[in-house]
Amino acid sequence: MANIIITGVNGLLGQKLLRQATAHHTVLGVDIHEKTFVKKVKFEYQRLDITERHATRDTVLNFYPEFIVNTAAMTDVDACEEQREQCWKVNVQALENLIYAARKIGSKIIHLSTDYVFDGKNGPYSENDICSPLGYYGKSKLASENVLKASDVEHAIVRTMVLYGSGIAVRPNFVTWLIAALQQKRQVNIVTDQIGNPTLADELAAAILKIIQVEKMDIFHVSGSEIVDRYHFALKIAEVFDLDSNLIKPIQTQQLKQIAPRPLKSGFIIDKAIRELDCELSDAEQGLKKIKKQLKKLW
Ligand SMILES: NC(=O)c1ccc[n+]([C@@H]2O[C@H](COP(=O)([O-])OP(=O)(O)OC[C@H]3O[C@@H](n4cnc5c(N)ncnc54)[C@H](OP(=O)(O)O)[C@@H]3O)[C@@H](O)[C@H]2O)c1
Numbered sequence: 228m229a230n231i232i233i234t235g236v237n238g239l240l241g242q243k244l245l246r247q248a249t250a251h252h253t254v255l256g257v258d259i260h261e262k263t264f265v266k267k268v269k270f271e272y273q274r275l276d277i278t279e280r281h282a283t284r285d286t287v288l289n290f291y292p293e294f295i296v297n298t299a300a301m302t303d304v305d306a307c308e309e310q311r312e313q314c315w316k317v318n319v320q321a322l323e324n325l326i327y328a329a330r331k332i333g334s335k336i337i338h339l340s341t342d343y344v345f346d347g348k349n350g351p352y353s354e355n356d357i358c359s360p361l362g363y364y365g366k367s368k369l370a371s372e373n374v375l376k377a378s379d380v381e382h383a384i385v386r387t388m389v390l391y392g393s394g395i396a397v398r399p400n401f402v403t404w405l406i407a408a409l410q411q412k413r414q415v416n417i418v419t420d421q422i423g424n425p426t427l428a429d430e431l432a433a434a435i436l437k438i439i440q441v442e443k444m445d446i447f448h449v450s451g452s453e454i455v456d457r458y459h460f461a462l463k464i465a466e467v468f469d470l471d472s473n474l475i476k477p478i479q480t481q482q483l484k485q486i487a488p489r490p491l492k493s494g495f496i497i498d499k500a501i502r503e504l505d506c507e508l509s510d511a512e513q514g515l516k517k518i519k520k521q522l523k524k525l526w
Contacts, residue, residue, distance in 0.1 A: 228252055229439060232292040232334075234277055234325070235299030237264045239390060239397045240339065243432035244296060245270060251436075255290045258299065264396040277321040287328035294439050295325055296337045300368075304343065307364035308487040318367035319374060326378045335381040335444060337435055342388040342423060342450075344369040347490020350422065351454055354386075354446045354499055362487035372446075383438050384446040385431075388493065389460075391514075392428030393521040401425070402518065405461055409470035416478040419458040423493040424450035427514040434506040443503055448495035453510035460511055467515040 229252050235241040236256030242265055248254050249270050256263060257275035265272075277283050277299055287295065300318050301307055307314035322338060329336050342350075343365030344358040360366045375382045391402035399407065402425075408415050426449070434449045455463070458477045465472035480489060497508055509517065 229293040230291060231255070231439070232257060232287065232290055232295045234258070234275070234295065234297045236272070237396070238298055239392055239394045239400060239428050240298045240431060242394045242397065243392060243428045244298065244435060247429075247432050247436055252439075255286075255292070257286060264394075266395065277324055278316045280324045280327065283321070283324040284328040284331070287325070287334065288332060291332055292334050294335050294337060295329055296435060297322060297325055298339050300339065301364075304362060304364040304489070305486040307367065308362055311363050314363055314367050315370075318364075319370045322371045323374055326375065326380050329380045330378065335383075336375060337383045337385060337438055338371065338375055340368045340372050340384050340386045341365065342386060342493045342495060343490060344372065344386065345490050345493060347493045350490070350492045351494030351496050352448070353496040354448055361490060364487060365490070381444050383444045385435060385438070386446070386448050386495070387426050387431050388423045388450050388495065389425040390428050390431065391425055392518055394428070401457070401460075402464055402515070403522070405464050406468055406470065406522070409465060409468070409474055412471070412474065414474045414476060415461070416476050416482070417458045417461040418480045418483065419456050419477045420480050420491050421457045421489055421493070422454060422491065424452065424454050424495050424497070425460055425511050425514065426450040427509055427517060429517070430506065430508055430514070434500060434504050434508070437504040437506050441504065445503070447500045447504065448497050449500045449504075449506070450495045450497055450508065451510060451514055452497060452508045454494040455511055463511050464515060467512065467519060
């Protein structure tokens with residue numbers, strides 16, 4: 228049983244972590260919103276903007292956590308490309324605030340990062356591969372990793388990608404967005420040239436709690452076990468949810484004219500997480516079948 232602060236607790240991963248963590252730990256959930264979206268879970272919630280240094284320090288010192296899990300981030304990669312100052316503030320400076328507070332009382336930090344720290348020219352990647360981010364979001368996340376590594380705070384860095392799952396009032400992820408579009412009989416254009424491992428948020432949360440349990444403060448790639456391109460993942464979603472796959476049209480990334488560049492040939496080698504954390508990481512079909520039940524409850 229540990230005292231844990233989860234930042235970004237209203238987000239997709241934050242909600243999953245909270246639901247699993249409260250069974251074994253005392254949790255303070257913080258997020259930028261006035262109220263928590265999470266229901267039917269007993270935990271302490273506090274509004275906290277982690278870019279505010281003094282408020283962050285006060286919250287951490289009051290709660291005295293053994294672990295801080297930092298899921299809060301600016302995750303919209305195109306917005307990060309355009310609003311660079313805000314992106315840096317949330318993704319880098321806010322972590323510096325957590326480090327500043329954590330080192331006063333010896334809290335350990337588990338920080339979330341992304342495959343966008345890689346350029347996607349030569350995936351799949353292992354933890355030791357050289358980072359070379361293409362866009363500003365990836366640059367900010369790599370900078371956050373480096374800030375943590377340079378600190379004297381005990382820490383773990385968990386890189387993940389293509390996170391999906393159900394949550395209350397969370398922004399749509401690829402799976403929930405696609406299901407909604409296909410249910411509304413809308414045609415969707417999905418890229419064939421972006422490759423990666425779709426990751427069930429529940430399993431990522433379980434892996435993070437395993438890091439806490441076994442105290443392996445290290446760097447881990449934690450994602451689903453299957454490397455798949457986005458188009459074939461979309462077809463799998465249609466199949467599992469009995470939706471019309473004829474509405475899914477294959478296109479190339481460059482046709483989307485997105486603001487931020489994306490790593491194309493990405494993907495993670497997850498052997499280290501499986502070996503050292505003994506965690507369950509589903510392939511695409513298994514993961515989708517697991518959330519089918521959860522989503523039915525929300526509909
Ligand atoms: N989603 C993915 O596919 C993916 C892939 C790779 C890595 N990751 C990483 O995994 C982590 C969790 O992702 P997620 O999808 O669960 O994120 P999310 O759903 O966007 O949740 C992040 C939460 O943090 C909040 N937040 C933003 N700025 C804050 C601040 N200054 N102070 C306190 N809270 C703040 C957000 O509020 P608002 O919604 O109001 O901003 C949101 O509730 C992030 O670090 C992300 O970079 C995600």
